[in-house]
Amino acid sequence: MRKPGLTLAPQQARSRESLNKLLRAAVEVLGQQGVAGATIPRITAHAGLTPGAVYRRFRNKDVLLQTAILRVLEDQAKFLRLSLTVEAAAEIPFATLAEQVINTLVVSYRSNARLLRALRQFLQENEGNAFWRKATKLEMLSFEHLVALCVASGREIKHDDPRAAAALGLMMVIGTLLEVVVNPGDVKLWKGLLPKDDRTLKSELTRSFLSYLGVERKVR
DSSP: OOOTTTTHHHHHHHHHHHHHHHHHHHHHHHHHHHHHHOOHHHHHHHHTOOHHHHHTTOSSHHHHHHHHHHHHHHHHHHHHHHHSOHHHHTTSOHHHHHHHHHHHHHHHHHHTHHHHHHHHHHHHHTTTSHHHHHHHHHHHHHHHHHHHHHHHHOTTOOSSOHHHHHHHHHHHHHHHHIIIIISOOOGGGGTTTSOSSHHHHHHHHHHHHHHHHTOOOOOO
16 A cells, blocks of 8 residues: 555655746746746746646746745855855955946846846835835845845945945945946937946946045055
């Protein structure tokens, strides 16, 4: 006689695999097609599954996208905490840390610009609901970790409140990236006014960030 539960583990593994495929596909299609174009047929085709795989797990497309986005934000927060601890940041010269953080932000925003644009739109469309509160809390956890890294490294910061200064400085950097990289509008209007390439953008953002915090940038 077959013992109860013998096939449960393989079934659960297949179910988890299908769920992971769906969530990855939802994020990829969202980044490629935007919110309106991230339809269930497109997502399931991208995942190699049928639409029934969505409806067995999610009430509708919005719930699927909410789940996928929350996973992305959770993974981001976890990655940031593991990639650089506050203790490790305390051993890094502040100018070096600032350059590394800003370089990473520019690369990430540039490579994920379409996904970030769709994500921001979806968050705005859900403003105030439970999903929005969870998502903004996760975003804040990631942001607060960046601030904590700056404070730990920033013994040279010349400000009465280093934490507030680091937070505002990072907000200015991120705000610039949202305007220049994620939602640039008609780039022809800005021709000649913005950095000519991402290398220059990184350099100027780092210069501005350090200058605001009163930290001297060592010339190499």
